Amino acid sequence: MNQEPSPASFDQEREHTRTGMSKASLKRDFLDNLFYIQGRFREVATPHDLYMAAAYTTRDRLLARWVKSAQDFKTTHARTVCYLSAEFLLGPHLANNLVNLGIAETSTEAAEELDLDLNAIIEEEEEPGLGNGGLGRLAACFMDSLSTLQIPSIGYGIRYEFGIFDQMIENGWQVEKSDTWLRNGNPWEIPRPKIRFPVMYGGHTEQYRDHDGRPRTRWVPDLVIDGVAYDTPILGYGVGNVNLLRLWKAEASESFDFQAFNVGDYYGAVHAKIEAETISKVLYPNDEPEAGKELRLKQQFFFVSCSVQDMIRLQFNTVGPLETLADKFVAQLNDTHPALAVAELMRLLMDEHDMEWDQAWDITHRVFCYTNHTLLPEALETWSVSLFERLLPRHLEIVYAINQRFLDQVRVRFLGDEDRVRRMSLIAEDGERRVRMAHLAVVGSRAVNGVAELHSELVKTTLFRDFHELWPDRFHNVTNGVTPRRFMVVANPRLTRLITETCGSDAWIRDLDRLRELEAHATDPGLHERWHEVKIAAKRDLSAWLKHRTGVLLDPEAMFDVQAKRIHEYKRQHLNVLHIVRCYQRIKQNPNHDMVPRAFVFGGKAAPGYFMAKLIIKLINAIAEVVNKDPQVNGFIRVVFMPDFNVKNGQRLYPAANLSEQISLAGKEASGTGNMKFSMNGALTIGTLDGANVEIREEVGAENFFLFGMSAEEVNRRQHQGYRPWELYRGDPELRSDIDLINSGLFSHGDTQLFRPLTDQLVNQDPFMVLADYRAYLTCHDHVAEVYRDHHRWTRMSILNVARMGKFSSDRAIREYAERIWQVEPHPVGGG
Ligand code: HBZ
Structure with missing residues (x-):
């Protein structure tokens, strides 16, 4: 550690000082910015002052490059x-700019030497x-x-x-x-x-x-x-x-x-x-x-x-x-x-x-x-x-x-x-x-x-x-495509380190196809163990945050089954809800029922004027309230709605997911991009043949993707034949009992009318054919659980998902x- 710098690293250090990338210059400029822009000194600075000083210190380093770029573009x-x-x-911006500047680690060290926690400073940014x-x-x-x-x-x-x-x-x-x-x-x-x-x-x-x-x-x-x-x-x-x-x-x-x-x-x-x-x-x-x-x-x-x-x-x-x-x-x-x-x-x-x-x-x-x-x-x-x-x-x-x-x-x-x-x-x-x-x-x-x-x-x-x-x-x-800088490097530093070590280089960050190099290690027990550790650590972080924000405690050992996106009927959060109700009933009806413990996590905003979407949020929370406090079921399932899903909160979610829900009605989701973010972070997808899911499945291999539901063509055919959801409701006792349970008032303090607009819509019109895909969805989830029990199989699939996500870099799209x-x-x- 205390070795004399070799000539090469000495040159590098000098170069860093010149370009403002050395630890010393970061520290000096940070304190200067705190003083000259915020008018503060270290001892009285608020967390926001510290963030502003860090932001200006970072921005200063962008400016020279910016001016040079503008000049170049102009003259040429x-x-x-x-x-x-x-x-x-x-x-x-802050964490992303530090990564793109290549000074994330140096900045962490610089902060430590000032007795500051860079992560806490990053958290300050709105x-x-x-x-x-x-x-x-x-x-x-x-x-x-x-x-x-x-x-x-x-x-x-x-x-x-x-x-x-x-x-x-x-x-x-x-x-x-x-x-x-x-x-x-x-x-x-x-x-x-x-x-x-x-x-x-x-x-x-x-x-x-x-x-x-x-x-x-x-x-x-x-x-x-x-x-x-x-x-x-x-x-x-x-x-x-x-x-x-x-x-x-x-x-x-x-x-x-x-x-x-x-x-x-x-x-x-x-x-x-x-x-x-x-x-x-x-x-x-x-x-x-x-x-x-x-x-x-x-x-x-x-x-x-x-x-x-x-x-x-x-x-x-x-x-x-x-x-x-x-x-x-x-x-x-x-x-x-x-x-x-x-x-x-x-x-x-x-x-x-x-x-x-x-x-x-x-x-x-x-x-x-x-x-x-x-x-x-x-x-x-x-x-x-x-x-x-x-x-x-x-x-x-x-x-x-x-x-x-x-x-x-x-x-x-x-x-x-x-x-x-x-x-x-x-x-x-x-x-x-x-x-x-x-x-x-x-x-x-x-x-x-x-x-x-x-x-x-x-x-x-x-x-x-x-x-x-x-x-x-x-x-x-x-x-x-999505950028691996923000959605892997910034969001998931542990996974980033593990991939870089496994591949022997960080070249994958700018050439995502190079994640393929992971394939050679997909069955390596050493990697499996570390892969699992990385996921568990992310789940612990998310659990702590969710506990703090919602009071709901999740077990990091449970399967984190996550759906995060805008709330919309075509995205079918209510199909996910029906599966939760089914799990609940199975446990209630058979106390000896054995199942893989699951944490169902939702996130997403509803348009303020979109009544049905808001009712879906209410339903999720209503079910969460009942499930989470019932000791008979809460050892197996827990439900939590992450408030205020945005980019920042997404960055907490993607690394922690085991299962990514991409369950829109085929033909309705143009592409989806959350599907890519989850998969890049090692979640497996349960999904329909919709949008980019089709291509994700092609890339990762059908055997590493949980497919269910009608294809866009089948949807079309069904609709032309005349779709009658009430027949499905009447014909499937489990489906009927799930919908009836929602209507029973169990989740709404006895109010049997609260969720009627939603359940009536499902039974009578069901414009996004939730009921038509219900059975296939449940069957698929049973298969998911079976695979999850086999740790090595799951981890191998997870590694292969990441290894084969190269196509979904926004670099490829922009090219x-x-x-x-x-x-x-x-x-x-x-x-x-
Ligand atoms: O664009 C989404 C698609 O639903 C999704 O499938 C696709 O991956 C993504 C990127 O191509 N569309 C939107 O996000 N649309 C809007 O946010 C929107 C905003 C204002 C409007 C209409 C749509 O007036």
Whole structure:
């Protein structure tokens, strides 16, 4: 330990000092930051002061790399990806940045020498929850991989003052509390008050002739607000590349303010300011069902308009002429939320930059690509024409003009097929006329992709069937992935160490296919023992946290059977619940019943207005209450609902799971990404053939995956035949008794009506066919238990799951986008 440093490590130490990576410089800068930024000294610093000092110390180390990246990209005119997303569900920055900088261990030691616990400091960070679920988290994983793969990119989104609500559980019900992530300041962002764009709303349009006598359109808005840039550096893992996450905050436009002020309307001016600022105030907490709120349309246009204006500004600052915009930039639309960008770029090119339609369309169409994330009809965005017109009159004209040209094309290709024309139109004409954002996105993009193979097939054969017939080459698949940096290295340091030691290197962190090297050790008893130890340790950590937060004590030796994701009927948390009720009844009916002890863990938020999802949460908690205090059963099963499932809490959950529940109705879950996070951390999956489950099973091997339930085709067939859930209810005594037990009031202090909306729905409609998959699910769970009893078999399967997860790195996904869709090249920035 106390050896003289060898010349090599001496050089390294000197280099680290120069780049600020040595322990000594970390300690010095930490104390400096504590003093100069927080105005504190060590002895009186609060945990939050310590966190802020650590954050600034880390951020300082990002900045040099950031500036270098920006300079490099600017001088070389590097082709750049713009990822347009209404959501970025980033999760805490500190630990992730330490890992990506390669100073996690040094920082731990530096903290120890200051008598501090780095983990406790990391815990202090409140995460920016600027997203609802998978879609927002995907955007965050993609930002990590874009930087790690050294692809110049900018993430564009909204700097919501209030992110996704914090979930509390009161009396078993979800209660929403507003998120206050900015309350204590955000050390990771840099405001750019000079990067500011006007965003217009309302008013009317006028026709006029320009100097050359050509007809032009001018938009005369009745509201202008400003979007101001807030930048967050996104560092890649082990590289010098730092990309930009640029989030827009809405502010009252100064010129607008003055107008009101000048006519003496001070109150009016202040009011306008408040109105303007509401635009970036709060994230809409709906996952899936479409909200249709005016403010949401305003938000979408707000960030899209700022982002496209920024792209044009950058084009002028670097390459030059707008004609080459599509060579400099490709813009990915993360779902339809940013689809207005198509119309906005057209407007800017034509109305502000004097371009003719054909050229503007050629550029626009080459800039955009679109990712679809859902087939659920109720989730597809449409906006009423009247609202659209009131807010964005010029864009409605442009949408109509796009539509006219597009439908002419359809008519030429499919002579006389007016029904097809009606189906494909950007405007839905049945009932109130509505703009179909998905159609706008498909027509305005050069590539359209789904997020898993099955999903992309369904996109082509169902949702966009007509479009696929017209433009077969436009459609692609890019299966989602997740970043192993956050979801393995940060979340599960013990597993990370074990894998690195077993493989003899940490190269797998940037090349996840190298996890395959674990396969050679899959039956090694030494590894089995350590693998088990790592899992048990994670389960102990989770148990302690859950005990503290919920009062429920879990036995780390029990099988941790976990379902964590947004609460939604299509995800079928209630199918999981029926299995728990079955276990309960089996134990009650046969006190000598022998079963593998299980801890059922749930996590997930329900959209505040989604009654059925909230009732499912209540049901889980109601069952938990009865089960956990009944000594006859609680030695075998325990149930706990983890409150406030978010990125941070997910990081506690994934490492501790033995079994991952991925049980959506086949054909409904576009991909899923939690499925990947669990499996990467050694959980086995019980799942349907839905979304990316199909590919996970292909990769890990059918024998290492617990499959049950109908396929998407069977679901389709069953539905066409006429699905009658009540017959299943009547025909299966166990199913009937499980549902009846829920209705009996046992879990609801005698209230026989509380869960009726849920049980009635199951028996009478069952739109997500819970009852149809019930039997297969139970049988599969029995098999799971049997396998779990065989420790070595289970551990081997767990190792093989991890070993074969390479495909599900977001690095692979981004590489596919880069090669097949974006045509962008890596662009290394030195100094990594
Ligand atoms: O996107 C999810 C899909 O359900 C999931 O299967 C997929 O893995 C993931 C990433 O591709 N979709 C969402 O998370 N959707 C939303 O969060 C959402 C948010 C606002 C909306 C609609 C949907 O207005």
